[in-house]
Amino acid sequence: MNLASRSLCRASLLTALAAAVFTFGCGPKKVAPPPPQPPPPAPAAARPTVTLQASPTSINKGESATLSWNSTDATQLTISPEVGAVTAQGSTKVTPADSTTYTITATGPGGSADASARVTVNAPPPPPVAAPQPSLDELFLKEVRDAYFDYDKADIRPDARESLSKTADFLKNYPQIKVTIEGHCDERGSTEYNLGLGDRRASAVKQYIISLGISADRLSTVSYGKEKPFCMEHNESCWQQNRRGHFVKSN
């Protein structure tokens, strides 16, 4: 039975005897009204009652709540949205994505009744408005500067001196941090030669940092040559990105 025919059925109940319902059914077909006659004393068809409860009434996104209901004198019960037709009493779990008001409609010979229950869905807790303290990793990324090199060279350039003194200041402020200095090269040389050149670059950075007062036992080096480029294009600005001594926090 579809919804349309169900509502037609409901309408006919208001004007016809209960027996007539059985006679004429609930079909959509229009039928001739019965001959007028004094209304018989209406049978004491009680009006349905229904209750609906949600537990808990407030959930976090992704969690479930339980809807429970109870009814009397109803022949049909429907919960919307989503749940649909249900039995006279029972319970079901719902997992609404957003806050939702569930309504149960009870229909019986004596009429219909509604009840509602709202399940509030809390949004995930917003990230802290402002991190009170940036983590050490964040500080490291912000403060530590890499050293860039000329083509085929492992000499510390003036701009690299500036970067490395900033890096050394940071390392002095956080004496618990140990670092690995990675030597990198652009793609133009051979794999093998670049591993050697990258080693010389990493060592040059290490020596310079030591000269600024950082203990050697906090520093390790590794050469990746051209095996782990930062930039993949074939032009000088990209190659410059790849010719560097790169600091990585190692503890």
Added chain:
Amino acid sequence: MSHIPWGVHVLNLAKCWERLFFITAMLFFVSSAAAQDWFRTGTGLGEAKSRIAIADFAARSDSAKPHASLFTQVVRDDLQFCGILDLASPSFYPPQAPSVPAELKYAAWAGPPTNANFVGFGNLSENTAEVAIEAWLQDVRSPSSQAVVGKVYRGAPTDAQVRKFAHQFADEIISKLSGGLPGVASTQIAFVSSRSGSKEIWVMDYDGANQRQLTSLKSIALTPRWSPDASRIAFTCFAPSGGLTSAQICMYSMDTGKLVSFSRFRGTNITPAWSPDGTQIIFSSSMQGNPELYVTDVGGGRPKRMTMSNGANVSPSWNPKTGQTIAFVSDRGGVPQLYLMNSDGTSATKLDLPDMGYVIDPAWTPNGQLLAFSWRRPNDNYDIYVMDAATRQFVELTRDQGRNERPSWAPDGRHIVFESTRGGARQIWTMLADGSQPHQLTAAGHNESPNWSTR
């Protein structure tokens, strides 16, 4: 012997089929009287090579047909590749392929259009347990003579085994027809491939078949080098230890299929190479600060420093014949260049080339006379060159074909495997040592750093 316009020193013409190939430049390489393989210059002039035909091998049953045709094809490919024989096209063959010597019609193969000097033929039978191949090579210009080669191969009826037998038969033919030069059809090529997601050591047959992954270190594996007996591969690995990663020398055993131990050293340890007797490893290490060359035993014990310089010293190649000379790359003069030194570390001298640029990847021929290398001349790309170590004369083998690097010689001294970007992605190619017959071996993913097995 037809001669070349500007004249040539004809040396040691032991056998007519030793006339190998012709370097296309106006210079020549002088070989010692004892040398088996040699170069001569020319412009494509010279003797015809021996002409050989490989008849379709007869399948003794229907089930043997796929392996009979596989065997035939692999032998033909091997002989085509070898560079010293002229393989007659199968479309010129007589209609009847002999399956045993009694069925061979000499005149039909020796005459036109086949015009063969030699014919390879035979038959293949197979059941579920075994394949058996009878194979002969006959000189069809001398019908009365014994078969040049007569072999029976028996083994598991698998594609891999049939390929192996075909390579063995081809090598037998090449050895017989070249007066003893080793064929390379049974050799292998180690290389680096990133097709599994990280750079690992792989190995393949010399013709590119049977590509398989050896290591699964899931970091970065580089620069494989076969031991002289081909039982081990030394390579550069990135190995973590105590939370820190560094480049180290790793050693893979072909016998056990596992890594065997090699000492860890401080710093960056890369580019291992073998001494000719297989008892020592030379590699670049920054264990004392600067990347210098060190020699150790095969387990990494008793390191001995070989170079003293400013700059990076990498990519050693130990002369496999004399054991007396080590070629390597150093940027002590500003840019990477080739140097030669004695095997005790003395007398390091730069190989002077006419213009600057990068000179890298030295690789000795098995006879220790020629040095292949990669050279990026000013305003040019990397190309493969071959130099005579005695005269310092050189020829260019590749040109205008992308980046060509990391040559490695086949044990026959006639072929070079190298990496090239000529097709776009970096792939592994072979060519004859005069630069002809380029042949692509890999296609999946990126592949580099080939090293030809020593046997």
